[in-house]
Amino acid sequence: MPYLSVIGDSFRAAFASRVLWIAFIAIWILLAALAPVGFRLEYTTEFRAGDFYNGTRLKAMLASGTVDPKVADQPVGRLAAVMPDELSRQLKRVGEGDEVRIYLRVFADALNQCLEDEEWYSREAWADTLQFRELRELESLPEPLDPKLRRRRARLRIEAALPGVFEARSSQSVRLTYAGMDFPARFSTDRTQFLTLVNQYVLPVIIQWLMGFVLVFLGILVTASMIPEMLQPGSLHLLLSKPVSRGLLLLSKFAGGCTFVLLCVTQLVVGLFLIAWLRLDIWNVRLLLCIPVSVFLFSVFYSVSTFAGLIWRSSILSIGVTCIFGSICLVVGVIGGLFDSLVTRPASINHLEIVGETLIGSTRGGGLFHWDQQRQTWEEIFESNPLGADRVLAPVSINENQLITARVRGGRFNPFGSGASDLLVMTRENSWDGEPSMRLPASTTELHLAGDHVVALSGSELASVSLEQILDAVGAADTTGTKNAGQNESGTRGIAKAGWMQKLSTMMGGATEGFESVLPDGFSVNPPSSLHIDPEARFLMLYTRGRLMRFEREEITQTWQQVSEQSIDGEISSRSWLAVSGDSLLLAREDMPVEVYDATTLELLASSDLPDSISPVFVEGLGREAGFFLGTSDGLVRRVTLQRHLGSVQISEAVGPSEVECVCVDFVKNLAYFVHHVDQVDVVDLKSFERLERRTPQLSGWRLLEKYLISPARFITPQTGELGETIEAIISGKSAKTILDGPSAGEVVRYQLFRPILSCASFTILMLVVSCLYFSRRDF
């Protein structure tokens, strides 16, 4: 009771503060400014530069349609024919072999013009295109269509005509409005992206900036005087004469000081919550949890201000000391962040491959390493480069002594004619030194072993080449790509083209010299997609744009033919992962249940929801009965098993260590290798799931510095900056966020949910205990 009255008194004191009312008015103005923000749903029709997955391919396809008379009556030719004059001239130059830079927005504008007048459309020409379910449904509707639906259909027709060019987008988009008017700048996104954007970025940023900086600073300015004022003799002696504990009196004053921020934060967060709910239709109760977190953040700084106020009895010194403390936290946080991004992250192994007895790991920093069992360390093959845009393709073992990989220079695409990647063959005897072999198709992102062939996923194409060709080309590789030109006589869709047509084909992500396209005509891989190829080349599983497909290779023609297909409900723009184990297939998608299908018929067998806070990061098949490993965004790996007799999917508790980066399964030895905590490896028995061995590599100089200096410093210093991640995690309800970078699945960054809370709570408690002891024992 007496202590509640102290808190209540501080509450009244806060209300009596002019600064509080100024802060209130500022918050009300901000909320009033945000309140008119609204949205409306509309069909996704207009093209935007961000909709293009492979601009190079688009340029090449339209250039081909412009200059190649053979495709004039095909969809691509008909579209090319209606391009604006200027663009048409540029495409013609591209088709003639010139390197012409065309901005994606130019393409977007040109295609948007096509939405209005569909003179380019011909039912016969489009008959052979691959049409998705939505387009088929729209085509079946009677004419005349509503103008919006007509534009939507036109867009889908264009997408069908240009396979492999576009990112998968939802059929409906969100258009932001302000006071009923569309935003001046075109800003439309699909509903899922909109929710993610608002929940994971917009709201956290508003709350972090306003609360983390403005309100904390403002709060310290206002409350810093509370303790020194309490210590004034006429006030303190009277308080101390009351039958109250000194420690609790101080804590009550401290709690009372926090009410200032509580009052401001509550208004701001409740206001944002109501705007999100009433104006944006986002019901996110988690937003309200930001109130205690923000007050907690303030309490960290206020504990310092309280202590300084007790010692020096001066508001100015309290504010000064708190600012110095905040600066120290900031500096330590920035240095820690730099070490994370420049030292730890680049060293993280994101793919592991077993070559005979040797573990080969590729890192996020584009490095490649092999495990030296004798020295218990990762030996460098390619150096990790934290600042470089280069990446290394996940290595694939082709036999017990050799692997293949490639270094992709400069990031996302290999533009036509420059920087094309060579397949590298690495041999144990040669100390894993990479020897260039054949040129990979442009934009290759994945390599898969399929029997005696290697399949490359390049942009929207799958192309294969035999191991024999690869090994033959070692040492004799001609990086100009002209070697063996014309030697391919497979009669399928080989690349026996020459001159500018060869260039256009390469630009389109088509197979390069020696490679053959795998997918039948009309098929393309549209991201986000996932692929599984049987190492024995018996089948190929592909999920793209809501379609799950099984392909099998014909014995005679050695071509892959589609044998089954399943349309999958749900958001087609969600990222996906698939794996095959025995005769079942696991499909995991972001924000969707984990589903298990029959690997042959593609019938859905069972599904199970994942907790909202986690999302899939990788999946790995474990063999016939063992089920799957499902890596999740919380850094754990769970075992997924199909209970056929129950028709259900069971997801186990975490298996193996925490902070898992990737898992590699050795079916020969029945072992699983868990890479965790950057580059440590746990060897786990696949029958008992017990750890057999832990491989902890020796650390390099920077890593040692990080472990023994930076980490302890971050542990001691409260990580107030990382509380921003806690706020993000709370608002988004997720344990991690994905940073999409290039055509890969994206990098999952786990939110530091508990470390900052633990660090800040420990520090605050320590400061308060010291303050209470000082206040209790000191004569005043």
Next chain:
Amino acid sequence: MSQLNESQDRENPEQSQGAVLDVQGLTKRYSGGVFKRNSIEALRGIDLQAGQGEVFGILGPNGAGKTTLIKVLLGVVKPTSGIAHLFGQSVGSVEARKRVGYLPESLRIDRHHTARSALAYYGRLSGMNATAISKRTDELLDLVGLAGRDRESVSRFSKGMYQRLGLAQALMHDPDLLILDEPTDGLDPVGRNGVRRVIEALREQGKTIFLNSHILQEVELVCTRVAILARGKIRGVGSVEELTHHLSSETYLLHIESNRPSECADQIESLAQQIELDTERLSYREVTDGQFELHVSLNERSQLDALVDCLRENQNSIQHLEKKRPSLEDLFMQLVGDHGGRTE
């Protein structure tokens, strides 16, 4: 004499046992400076007892240790050694503080309060419930004359109103011991009189009041017992009568008429030497032409006879002789004298 009083108190265990306030051998040393080399001994073995219904005055020059003694009694400062109990409980304990009301010298109440909200706040801090607070607030506001201004912000209050509010908050939880530090500071004569009446009424109710005041007249009027502190030690303790009774000197007022006024001043100084009287203990002033008023403080009655004889021998006519009752101020000055404040 102070030694005498202290020994008297020690020899009275019954009084000590029933004492509301019991302090024995209390010392307090403040350490300061680098490595705590500079230390100040604020209290040097204080012994005090105060019983129920007493109004106990504490007097002393600046720096004598009065504030430190009050702080010790309130538990604000911890004693270096010695014993200090309130109601049989150690000072500083929550139980002891529950029965104490305190009016600080420089009361400071946060500006966001009104008189009513301040009383409610301090009432709650004293463990009162809402009903009791509401009832008591009205009574006290009437008592201190703040009724009708109870909803004004204290930031508009005058020093006197502040002081009256402070007195009300000290009385809020009906404490058994009231420690008042300069309670009439800033009050006008009417206000002072009011405070005196409140103190007397409380004394009638059996409350114990510990009063620190610089206004000796006020202390003399209301206190049943007084302690005089100088340089951290009790120089005297007891009722005003007891203390003045034990004064070692007596003060006399003489009106004389001199035949030779021009020589009178010299005569007075020379006769002081004759009777071996310190000139500082003798003062005089000429009232009218040839008429003198003489104040003299004497240790022995024989000195008075000698003084009268000398005056008469020098042709002075003694028109009036009066023995003056010693005042608290006389006592204070005699006990404190040149001891002054803290000099350590």
